[in-house]
Amino acid sequence: MLSDLQTKKLTRYFQVYDIDDDGRIEKSDFERIVENVKLLHGEGARADQLRSAYLNRWDRLRASADMDGDRGIDVDEWLAYWQLALEDDDRFEAEAQAITDRLFSVFDVDEDEEIGRAEFIDFFGVFGLAVTLAGSVFETLDENEDGAVTREELLKHSRDFYRSDDVETVGNLLFGPYGA
Numbered sequence: 001m002l003s004d005l006q007t008k009k010l011t012r013y014f015q016v017y018d019i020d021d022d023g024r025i026e027k028s029d030f031e032r033i034v035e036n037v038k039l040l041h042g043e044g045a046r047a048d049q050l051r052s053a054y055l056n057r058w059d060r061l062r063a064s065a066d067m068d069g070d071r072g073i074d075v076d077e078w079l080a081y082w083q084l085a086l087e088d089d090d091r092f093e094a095e096a097q098a099i100t101d102r103l104f105s106v107f108d109v110d111e112d113e114e115i116g117r118a119e120f121i122d123f124f125g126v127f128g129l130a131v132t133l134a135g136s137v138f139e140t141l142d143e144n145e146d147g148a149v150t151r152e153e154l155l156k157h158s159r160d161f162y163r164s165d166d167v168e169t170v171g172n173l174l175f176g177p178y179g180a
């Protein structure tokens with residue numbers, strides 16, 4: 001079972017992907033994300049690569065999460081998907097690695113293997129999250145305060161985001177505050 005805290009965080013995560021805010025994650029939401037990513041990277045090989053990575057992610061997500069086959073994922077389907085994924089240690093680890101890789105490939109624009117403050121603020125912007133929040137979330141996630149989020153830090157936060165049931169864990173804030 002997902003705990004209350006996990007349910008809140010994963011509901012927040014749902015809202016992040018449901019860019020048009022209609023209560024369903026659909027291919028069109030992923031296309032909006034891809035469009036936003038394109039604004040960051042411009043056209044070119046990298047943008048094409050990211051586009052296929054996101055659209056593949058959508059296909060895989062739909063295949064396992066869209067239980068009623070209506071080509072959309074509602075919040076119940078989403079939570080059911082995560083409950084199964086997080087119960088299984090291998091799937092959990094694969095999901096944590098995958099989100100870390102995905103966030104790095106999109107937001108480490110200068111490819112120095114760190115997400116700097118400005119890159120992090122772009123990350124929030126792409127998902128339509130308040131840019132005013134991004135700075136404080138960045139500072140929280142940059143636990144050693146060296147001005148960058150490394151792959152190692154992000155992987156730890158991603159694992160905590162999915163699984164931690166401790167309200168004090170900073171990884172809970174990966175996608176910003178998750179509501180009461």
Ligand SMILES: [Ca+2]
Nearest residue numbers: 018022024025
């Ligand atoms: Ca939607």
Ligand SMILES: [Ca+2]
Nearest residue numbers: 066070072073
């Ligand atoms: Ca559905």
Ligand SMILES: [Ca+2]
Nearest residue numbers: 108112114116
């Ligand atoms: Ca960077």
Ligand SMILES: [Ca+2]
Nearest residue numbers: 142146148149
């Ligand atoms: Ca750091």
